[in-house]
Amino acid sequence: MKIKRICVNCGSSPGLLKEYAQAASELGKLLAQNDIELVFGGADAGLMGKIADAVLNNGGKVTGVIPKKIADKVGHIGLTELRIVNSMHERKQTMFDLSDAFIALPGGIGTLEEIFEIMTWSQLGIHEKPFGLLNTSGYYDKLMEYLKYSVSQRFVREEHLSALAISDSPSDLLKQLYDYKSVKVDKWIDRNSK
Secondary structure, three states, X not given: OOOOEEEXXXXXXXXXXXXXXXXXXXXXXXXXXXXXXXXXOOEOOHXXXXXXXXXXXXXXXXXXXXXXXXXXXXXXXOOOEXXXXXXXXXXXXXXXXXXXXXXXXXXXXXXXXXXXXXXXXXXXXXXXOOEEEEOHHHOOHHHHHHHHHHHHOOOOOHXXXXXXXXXXXXXXXXXXXXXXXXXXXXXXXOOOOO
C-alpha cells in the first residue's frame, strides 16, 4: 500500500517516561526519511510538538489541523501548513481526509477517542485505511487486554481487532501499515439473536 501521509494522534503532554518522547522523535525521523508527510493536531506541546519537530528537523513536511479556540494557546508555528478549523469534529474529519493511514502514540482521552473513531469507521466499512498503535514501553498493553476481553464477550469481532497494527517499534509498525489488508466482514455479531 502506498502511504503519502500519516495522521499521528498523541498526547499534548509529554507523559511520565522519557521513552515516549524518544519514540515520537524516532517515528518523526522515520516519516521524514520515507518521504511521508505528518498530519497531526497542530499543537506545539507534548508528544505532538515532539513528533512535528522531528519531522521538520529531518526535512519532512508537516500539516497541523487545530481548532481556532486553542490555536493561539498551543498552535505550532513553523509547520509546512497549519489549518485552523472551527471545531474538533471538523479537525478530525480534515485529518481523516488528508491521511492514508493512522497511528496513535501514547496519549490521553483525546488520543483514544481519535483512534477508536478510526477503528469504528473501519468496522462500518467507511474506510479501508490502515491504523495502529505505537506501544511504547507497553503503554497500550492494558488497552489490548480490554479489547481482547471485548472480543471474548462478543462485542468486537476478532477480525476487526486483528486489523489493528501494534508494535513498540516505529519501523515495524510502519511496515505493518504498508502490509495492511482491509477487513471485509460485517460489524454486527449475533445480529438476529434475541
